[in-house]
Amino acid sequence: MQKNIDQGYNIMKLKSSITSLLLILNFFTTQAQEVLDNALKPLVISEKQVEKEWYNSFKIRGYMQARYNRLLETNENLGCEQCDKSWGNEGGFFMRRIRIIFFGQIYKNVYFYIQPDFASSASSTGLHFAQIRDAYFDIGFDSKNEFRVRIGQSKIPFGFENMQSSQNRLPLDRNDALNSAVSNERDMGAFFYWAPERIRKRFSSLVKDNFKGNGDYGVFALGAYNGQTANKPELNNNLHIVARVSYPFEIGNQIIEPGIQAYSGRYELPTSLKNGGVIASHDLNYLDQRAAVSFILYPKPFGIQAEYNIGKGPEFNKNNETIETKSLEGGYATISYRIEHKDQVIFPFTRYQYYRGGKKHEMDARSYDVNEFEVGIEWQFSKNFELVGMYTMSNRRYEDFILQNNDQKGNLLRLQAQINF
Numbered sequence: 001m002q003k004n005i006d007q008g009y010n011i012m013k014l015k016s017s018i019t020s021l022l023l024i025l026n027f028f029t030t031q032a033q034e035v036l037d038n039a040l041k042p043l044v045i046s047e048k049q050v051e052k053e054w055y056n057s058f059k060i061r062g063y064m065q066a067r068y069n070r071l072l073e074t075n076e077n078l079g080c081e082q083c084d085k086s087w088g089n090e091g092g093f094f095m096r097r098i099r100i101i102f103f104g105q106i107y108k109n110v111y112f113y114i115q116p117d118f119a120s121s122a123s124s125t126g127l128h129f130a131q132i133r134d135a136y137f138d139i140g141f142d143s144k145n146e147f148r149v150r151i152g153q154s155k156i157p158f159g160f161e162n163m164q165s166s167q168n169r170l171p172l173d174r175n176d177a178l179n180s181a182v183s184n185e186r187d188m189g190a191f192f193y194w195a196p197e198r199i200r201k202r203f204s205s206l207v208k209d210n211f212k213g214n215g216d217y218g219v220f221a222l223g224a225y226n227g228q229t230a231n232k233p234e235l236n237n238n239l240h241i242v243a244r245v246s247y248p249f250e251i252g253n254q255i256i257e258p259g260i261q262a263y264s265g266r267y268e269l270p271t272s273l274k275n276g277g278v279i280a281s282h283d284l285n286y287l288d289q290r291a292a293v294s295f296i297l298y299p300k301p302f303g304i305q306a307e308y309n310i311g312k313g314p315e316f317n318k319n320n321e322t323i324e325t326k327s328l329e330g331g332y333a334t335i336s337y338r339i340e341h342k343d344q345v346i347f348p349f350t351r352y353q354y355y356r357g358g359k360k361h362e363m364d365a366r367s368y369d370v371n372e373f374e375v376g377i378e379w380q381f382s383k384n385f386e387l388v389g390m391y392t393m394s395n396r397r398y399e400d401f402i403l404q405n406n407d408q409k410g411n412l413l414r415l416q417a418q419i420n421f
Contacts, residue, residue, distance in 0.1 A: 078410035084173055157191060180355065243374050391412075
């Protein structure tokens with residue numbers, strides 16, 4: 001009997017000891033958890049702060065292009081200052097573009113974009129100088145950023161091909177007709193853009209999915225800019241005004257994008273772009289006006305890209321050696337086809353372009369008459385590397401005070417290698 005009592009007592013004592021031990025363990029566990037939570041709390045806050053920091057919200061990308069234009073060349077005197085300075089005599093291997101792009105949505109209503117180029121030509125004897133191409137920020141006015149204003153140096157919303165990145169464009173250079181409106185396609189200004197969210201996504205996908213889109217420049221655009229082109233100071237205190245309407249319609253599997261655009265202003269010819277013997281207006285100011293229409297059928301798989309513009313601007317007249325305000329006109333049509341093979345994409349294409357008028361950004365507002373036909377192929381081995389071969393048949397008359405009766409005809413095979421990163 002006594003033995004059973006002792007065993008019961010021992011069991012109760014053991015239970016009491018275990019209970020006390022559990023209470024002690026629970027106390028220390030609770031304390032340890034509180035200490036651990038307090039220790040990790042700054043780290044958790046710090047992690048949230050890192051997620052909100054602007055430098056974790058931007059990205060870096062870029063591309064580089066190397067060219068050679070002298071194969072099968074029939075006329076070394078044929079050149080194109082606007083498109084590629086390595087055309088013709090003394091042209092060799094040439095770095096056309098070296099771009100590194102910094103961009104990002106650093107706040108829900110603030111987007112920034114900075115693009116320097118490291119292949120700018122500072123002079124006829126100096127290459128590969130760094131220069132800003134784009135430097136702007138977008139300010140959104142609603143939760144979806146459907147209404148926004150772009151401030152800084154950016155592309156002028158005039159012409160589909162002008163706004164299409166050289167990284168995506170099929171022909172190696174932009175057409176003379178619309179590109180002569182805005183050298184380097186850019187200027188300092190402020191631009192209002194509007195597009196519904198679903199259309200902004202469509203604009204984005206046409207670039208991302210490799211259908212040669214030009215990006216999101218809105219369904220409607222309205223802006224004011226200096227009018228002297230990128231990296232040039234304003235000279236006449238007179239702003240250019242530009243407006244554009246463009247809409248990508250989805251019809252079955254195809255997407256077509258018609259557009260219309262126009263700008264107006266007064267352009268002042270820099271004294272450095274006028275020869276001494278040329279007669280010009282007393283203040284070097286000239287009316288600068290254009291209107292253009294665009295039609296894009298995205299290559300799914302057959303594509304058409306066509307634009308035409310008319311207007312007035314400064315142009316050299318060799319008959320009286322005077323720079324006058326004269327009419328201009330011209331356009332182009334590019335036909336392409338998209339072929340997919342495993343991870344590779346091939347774009348055979350052809351383009352015809354025509355332009356008659358002046359080029360205000362060249363010496364003496366050089367007078368031009370251009371007829372050019374090109375046929376080529378872009379071979380994308382991967383998303384990071386592509387080759388372009390393009391055969392050009394060109395007939396160009398370009399004249400200024402020094403170059404008179406200068407009608408150049410010729411053919412050449414042009415090659416370009418491009419890497420994307």
